[in-house]
Amino acid sequence: MTRASLPLKAAALGGLAFLHVPLIFILLYCFTTEERSYAFPPPGYTLKWFAVVWDRADIWAAIGLSLKVAVAATALALVLGTLAAGALARAKFFGREPISLLLVLPIALPGIVTGIALRQAFGLMEIPFSFWTIVIGHATFCIVVVYNNAVARLRRLSPSLIEASMDLGADAFQTFRLVVLPNIGTALLAGGMLAFALSFDEVIVTTFTAGQQSTLPIWMLSELIRPRQRPVTNVVAVMIILVTFLPILAAYYLTREGEAVAGSGK
Amino acid sequence: MSFGATSPGAMNPAGFDLPAPREGIGRRLSDALTRHGRLLTLLLLTPPLLWLGLIYLGSLFVFLAQSIFSIDPFSGMIVREPTTATLIELFRPANFDIVRRTVLVAAAVTALCAVLAFPIAYYAARYAGPKVKAGFYLAVMMPLWSSYLVKVYGWKLLLAKEGAIGWFAGRLGLGGALDAWLALPVVGGPSLSVSYTGMVLTFTYLWLPFMILPIQAALERVPPHLIEAAGDLGASPGLVFRTVILPLAMPGVVAGAIFTFSLTLGDYIVPQIIGTSALVLGQAVYTLQGTAGNIPLAAAFSLVPILVMALFLTIARRTGAFDAL
Amino acid sequence: MGAVRGAARRPQKAVPPMHATLDTVPATPAVRFQGVARHFGAIRAVDGVDLSIAPGEFFAMLGPSGSGKTTCLRLIAGFEQPDAGHIEIFGETVEGLPPYRRAVNTVFQDYALFPHLSVGDNVAYGLRVRGVARAERARLAREALALVKLAGMETRRPAQLSGGQRQRVALARALVVRPKVLLLDEPLGALDLKLREEMQSELKGLQRALGLTFVFVTHDQGEALSMADRVAVFNEGRIVQVGPPEEVYERPATRFVAGFVGSANVLEPAQAAALGGAARVSSLRPEKIVLLAPGAPAPEGTGVVEASVTDVSYQGPVRRVAVRDARGLALVVAVPAGAGTVALGQAVRLAVPAGALQPMEGEP
Secondary structure, eight states: OOOOOHHHHHHHHHHHHHHHHHHHHHHHHTTBSOOSSOOSSOSOBOSHHHHHHHTOHHHHHHHHHHHHHHHHHHHHHHHHHHHHHHHHSSOOOTTHHHHHHHHHHHHHSOHHHHHHHHHHHHHHTTOOOOHHHHHHHHHHHHHHHHHHHHHHHHHHSOHHHHHHHHHTTOOHHHHIIIIIHHHHHHHHHHHHHHHHHHHHHOOHHHHHHOTTOOOHHHHHHHHHHSOSSHHHHHHHHHHHHHHHHHHHHHHHHHHHHHHHHHHHTO | OOOOTTSOGGGOOTTOOOOOOOOSHHHHHHHHHHHOHHHHHHHHHHHHHIIIIIIIIHHHHHHHHGGGSEEOTTTOOEEOSOOSHHHHHTTSHHHHHHHHHHHHHHHHHHHHHHHHHHHHHHHHHHTOOHHHHHHHHHHHHHHHHSOHHHHHHHHHHHHSTTSHHHHHHHHTTOHHHHHHHHHSTTTOOSSGGGSHHHHHHHHHHHHHHHHHHHHHHHHHTSOHHHHHHHHHTTOOHHHHIIIIIHHHHHHHHHHHHHHHHHHHHHOOSHHHHSSOSSOOHHHHHHHHHTTSOOHHHHHHHHHHHHHHHHHHHHHHHHHTGGGGO | OHHHHHTSSOOOSOOOOSOOOSSSOOSSOSEEEEEEEEEETTEEEEEEEEEEEOTTOEEEEEOOTTSSHHHHHHHHHTSSOOSEEEEEETTEEOTTOOGGGSSEEEEOTTOOOOTTSOHHHHHHHHHHTTTOOHHHHHHHHHHHHHHTTOTTOTTSOGGGSOHHHHHHHHHHHHHTTOOSEEEEESTTTTSOHHHHHHHHHHHHHHHHHHTOEEEEEESOHHHHHHHOSEEEEEETTEEEEEEOHHHHHHSOSSHHHHHHTTOOEEEOHHHHHHTTSOSSOEEEOGGGOEEEOTTOOOOTTEEEEEEEEEEEEEETTEEEEEEEETTOOEEEEEEETTSOOOOTTOEEEEEEEGGGOEEOTTOO
């Protein structure tokens, strides 16, 4: 393999830096003493905003709601996404292509369309906004994340493993429990974590399905449009980064290990 | 049951019988499922299809179908009679401008994403060792999965008039250049955070990972011997790049463009926070369904990104971009 | 549902005698196919196969890829269901029975070891799903591993084993649940030459010791001839010849068998008659032809061919010499090492013993 030229290297590393610089600035502004503008460099540094966040009940309520919604939406997406992956991983039948399109549609179409459509449907059926209206919206676009992870792993799973299990006397359910599930487990976990992160962070669809409820991103959006104490927003932003960072990192290692195991099993 | 007289003792503990498997509803259901593979597929598909088909497609249809209704100009009520008036209204200059503006922004974002993503993807696919590659992957995935709002917020900090970009430009003696850029028509404005430049930059930042990953996937499928072969045949590196690598990477670029384009078309939050006062599509839909209460026109506007994307996807399918997803 | 419930328990009837002689197929064959067909769309993978495998037999299904042999194996295992015809295993009708209700087990071509389980748990899998207690199945798995010479490997992962070892684990895993028929899909295909020869004799020994019915699929004619009691040669979804290896080799029934099993010379009726054989399409094994020394008289009862050498290829113990005579008869002759020199273009005299010409029963 030849070595990369200097301009290519510089462009690649510059691009990566571009992806991370704004996040660094968010962290920096957590400590500024200036709360009315985004003056750079910050005139002074303080830790008081962390204490302010700690005492804000509205923020904790929003975090609580976001966590509950993310758990429920992830659970639903895990079941529905795994079922869809099981059906589509290998089977070839008429209508397979439209179904996989249908799965991707909720993230392929603009979130605003999904959001308004769901709000209209809830209005039409006179369903009041609640915890579950948010969950329904989130689960809809989380399914595909679980599906993608599960279907990729299922396709790598040698079909003869399932045949071997049945050959040795296991029925379909035993085969699923003892062979399929252990082999796709990490992929499901990874898909679940990504779905969790996606739901925890979602704002566009939520705007239309939450009514008066405030998830953390909704709280954040209102702060962005009508800022009160700007550094408080920064502290919350860093918290959000941490809450989504850990599952994503875990998902990454889970899928990587899974690949190593599946690859050497041959 | 035994192996008979010739079996070695080790395999034939005398008189041992394997127990018969437990029979039950599960096993009988399993019989039916293994005999009829389609039944299994059907059972597996029913819950997700009910969910997506009924809840999602149903709502989508109910909403979009209203684009054939119109709104009574006096009462503001929806007139439930099929008409093409609402769809035609899209082509009124003010509305058509919104569509054109949005598509142009989406195109600019897509182009900028492709230019920025290519070197990253190319380096990761062709030159990085396993460790560096894993690092690259994480470095791309982290911002991708980081909070959308947090990222938008980060750019608001950077682009603000008194913010970091302006400060650094001043320190590096580029303050004049920045002012000159902001003085330009269309791309300029009072400050970066209320200009198209700021909006495009923010969008590019948000969607860049969606462009990097498919390009890298496509490039990784270019067999190295193909490039070597082209080199052996006397092609210069530039020629190899143009005639071998670029065409093979195109499906990845198209796959990435599907994301960057569609995400920009539908977004209404970034333009609310960063950008000019002129509306883009997402904002228009948001305003129409909310304060204006004109659901039929909101539905008509929503059809635009869907149709643009459908067109895009049809072209993409032809180029084989879906294999790079 | 009735048929399924009836077959719910493994058949408890006595196991038939293990060493049936080859020419007398007993009343209850281990495996019986009657007019079995399996089509995939327009492809007739198996196209009307009749087959009877005796208990205790080492039976080979030989054929090129796509000839239907693997599909036949999968039909026995239950991974495929026939579109037409009838399949019995030890007298029990198995159409519609899922694999887990059949007293047959398979050694897969890719071994199909469960990557998430240890070697011991892999072998014990079939016992586990039958509800055998943990300690008992550990003991049985240990014994099975000892049988395939892998004692003490229980805690390893399949990924830590060599190809040959994985093959043995797959074998132990299938044997531990006491199949009445063991199916082997290209069992030696993924092994290197030396290991393959070793496993050939071991498999044969194991089969003899256990007295089990082995059905194995291979595209390697040498493997089929050296291991099997009987060989079925497949072509285009049908069986073209069944018989003991000697018979299939010595008396190929069709041009296809003559060509696929050990590449025999095929003579047209007139050519066979000219050499003293019957006026039928006949096969002639290259090693049956004798290269005569210059001037030497032809032995009694042999046809003589005067030809010139068109090609010579050295193959260790023999040289394969291609010759052609004036009337266009082309033959390949296996000349033992040390039987004189043969050069390209040289004129040679060949003797063909009358008995060496075998009329093909499957050809007009």
